[in-house]
Amino acid sequence: xxxxxxxxxxxxxxxxxxxxxxxxxxxxxxxxxxxxxxxxxxxxxxxxxxxxxxxxxxxxxxxxxxxxxxxxxxxxxxxxxxxxxxxxxxxxxxxxxxxxxxxxxxxxxxxxxxxxxxxxxxxxxxxxxxxxxxxxxxxxxxxxxxxxxxxxxxxxxxxxxxxxxxxxxxxxxxxxxxxxxxxxxxxxxxxxxxxxxxxxxxxxxxxxxxxxxxxxxxxxxxxxxxxxxxxxxxxxxxxxxxxxxxxxxxxxxxxxxxxxxxxxxxxxxxxxxxxxxxxxxxxxxxxxxxxxxxxxxxxxxxxxxxxxxxxxxxxxxxxxxxxxxxxxxxxxxxxxxxxxxxxxxxxxxxxxxxxxxxxxxxxxxxxxxxxxxxxxxxxxxxxxxxxxxxxxxxxxxxxxxxxxxxxxxxxxxxxxxxxxxxxxxxxxxxxxxxxxxxxxxxxxxxxxxxxxxxxxxxxxxx
Amino acid sequence: xxxxxxxxxxxxxxxxxxxxxxxxxxxxxxxxxxxxxxxxxxxxxxxxxxxxxxxxxxxxxxxxxxxxxxxxxxxxxxxxxxxxxxxxxxxxxxxxxxxxxxxxxxxxxxxxxxxxxxxxxxxxxxxxxxxxxxxxxxxxxxxxxxxxxxxxxxxxxxxxxxxxxxxxxxxxxxxxxxxxxxxxxxxxxxxxxxxxxxxxxxxxxxxxxxxxxxxxxxxxxxx
Numbered sequence: 001x002x003x004x005x006x007x008x009x010x011x012x013x014x015x016x017x018x019x020x021x022x023x024x025x026x027x028x029x030x031x032x033x034x035x036x037x038x039x040x041x042x043x044x045x046x047x048x049x050x051x052x053x054x055x056x057x058x059x060x061x062x063x064x065x066x067x068x069x070x071x072x073x074x075x076x077x078x079x080x081x082x083x084x085x086x087x088x089x090x091x092x093x094x095x096x097x098x099x100x101x102x103x104x105x106x107x108x109x110x111x112x113x114x115x116x117x118x119x120x121x122x123x124x125x126x127x128x129x130x131x132x133x134x135x136x137x138x139x140x141x142x143x144x145x146x147x148x149x150x151x152x153x154x155x156x157x158x159x160x161x162x163x164x165x166x167x168x169x170x171x172x173x174x175x176x177x178x179x180x181x182x183x184x185x186x187x188x189x190x191x192x193x194x195x196x197x198x199x200x201x202x203x204x205x206x207x208x209x210x211x212x213x214x215x216x217x218x219x220x221x222x223x224x225x226x227x228x229x230x231x232x233x234x235x236x237x238x239x240x241x242x243x244x245x246x247x248x249x250x251x252x253x254x255x256x257x258x259x260x261x262x263x264x265x266x267x268x269x270x271x272x273x274x275x276x277x278x279x280x281x282x283x284x285x286x287x288x289x290x291x292x293x294x295x296x297x298x299x300x301x302x303x304x305x306x307x308x309x310x311x312x313x314x315x316x317x318x319x320x321x322x323x324x325x326x327x328x329x330x331x332x333x334x335x336x337x338x339x340x341x342x343x344x345x346x347x348x349x350x351x352x353x354x355x356x357x358x359x360x361x362x363x364x365x366x367x368x369x370x371x372x373x374x375x376x377x378x379x380x381x382x383x384x385x386x387x388x389x390x391x392x393x394x395x396x397x398x399x400x401x402x403x404x405x406x407x408x409x410x411x412x413x414x415x416x417x418x419x420x421x422x423x424x425x426x427x428x429x430x431x432x433x434x435x436x437x438x439x440x441x442x443x444x445x446x447x448x449x450x451x452x453x454x455x456x457x458x459x460x461x462x
Numbered sequence: 463x464x465x466x467x468x469x470x471x472x473x474x475x476x477x478x479x480x481x482x483x484x485x486x487x488x489x490x491x492x493x494x495x496x497x498x499x500x501x502x503x504x505x506x507x508x509x510x511x512x513x514x515x516x517x518x519x520x521x522x523x524x525x526x527x528x529x530x531x532x533x534x535x536x537x538x539x540x541x542x543x544x545x546x547x548x549x550x551x552x553x554x555x556x557x558x559x560x561x562x563x564x565x566x567x568x569x570x571x572x573x574x575x576x577x578x579x580x581x582x583x584x585x586x587x588x589x590x591x592x593x594x595x596x597x598x599x600x601x602x603x604x605x606x607x608x609x610x611x612x613x614x615x616x617x618x619x620x621x622x623x624x625x626x627x628x629x630x631x632x633x634x635x636x637x638x639x640x641x642x643x644x645x646x647x648x649x650x651x652x653x654x655x656x657x658x659x660x661x662x663x664x665x666x667x668x669x670x671x672x673x674x675x676x677x678x679x680x681x682x683x684x685x
Binding site: 023027030031051054057062064067068071077085089134154155158159182184187191208213220221222225229239244246248249250263266267269270271272273285292294295 | 602607
């Protein structure tokens, strides 16, 4: 039995670090603003969103066909295609390949899927040294923490945290927290590891059925160094990453980095269509609950996700609470709808770690109905009897009130005097986590209904 | 085989219905696209707007570019930009370096390269990106192990959008092909942009027409 994640308690820990919280909020919101600027330069943006959504929905409703097509083409191109039903099988397939090549150290680029599978600890336990090569991921690896953001994994850390960490782990100057200095220190540390590695691992952003190849997007070029230096390259690809045609890449590549960081494209958008001369290329196609989700009318649209992180950057809860508060592989709104699918007991609190403001749905480049799904997960949690007692007390009172108009109207009028006169304890008590960091606005002198009756009441229905 | 069949049959059981049709991608205006690889006779010159927009976008991505008159001017520009470079490894005969890429047997041997030189067959205006393949790089690691990278690009080979680019590229023709938009970059520490995270520290694009006598036979784009 897994202990369930308590996002409120975790968020409180982050919010208590005032400088971290305010810096995080500013940086993450900055990415959202950059996104808006870059998106405004593409007049056909909404058309692209619609196309992207339809292409993904088409692929997912024909996924068996496209996977077979991809496998056939990739095999013809000299790649080895493996299949894995779950995380354990993925890790074991990878380990078998590495063992057959007597690999002792490997360099990897960012892969949320490998994170999801817990691959690094699995390999470490079996004597294989794994080095993350993306700067943010390496920071997280050295901190023994999961990524807090899909695109910028260490965005919750201050430069001073990184300076302290690097001083301890790679002998950099502890008093120098200039990001240029720190990045250079890591470049110097990572280069020999790239050269010494006997294998490289990557994920994939897209896999093209028509050509049997896959695309990896990075800004550092670290996936490309990995794929071009050691002789062995293994790519882990979730089965939902398929797209039908090479031309479809135009739609997705145009949207990915604009949505993520607000840049027109990632610095490196690399297409792999076979092993390089003298090299070997393996692909592991991973299910790990994706085929279950496909069968859920409420939740299969979550499989359209291209992992851009736009929903995280725009989310008022994510920005304040930080990605580690979600306690899973995926954080932010996308984490709220993905993680309960892996383990509903463990992640039963996540659907309540949201204000349901709907901003995530608005920015999603593939039009996932994220906020609707968050609401639907709340229902699933309630139906399974997993709602926490403190929430039940408030919600059943609210339910009764909303279900009876007369009760609602008297409650509404009462609320105004209550806001002025009620002991603050009613709102700011330990049962109400939302009150802890908020003040309520001053109540209007009249309720909307009172105002309407006085001003519009005699005009009948409009 | 067991895993494969189990996954495929689970998918077949669970395929969402109704099936969604594959949308047609909007047709591109043929006038909008550059006329292909190299500067062959009879091709329309791109508007100056497209080239300057490409340059501006590349700059936004952290790269630099120069319009140079010819290959002799390109060689002079490289000498001017990298006066202290010891190892210059070139993958194009148009601009020789101190090391020929054909002489490199192992990618590890590129770790000491100060400047790599390569010709791209396609540029993308909206992204400020150049398309490079294994045919261009010869040893793929040249693009990312070199401390600095110089890319020759024919201004006539710049297209407007990534849609146009994917129309022209034959992905099946290369085991490796990439859009490179500027140098290696990271914003992983407090969002501060730092160039030269792992790959090349700088990307310089020299806009210069290809010398037809040096064109490589295989370049991964539709002729």
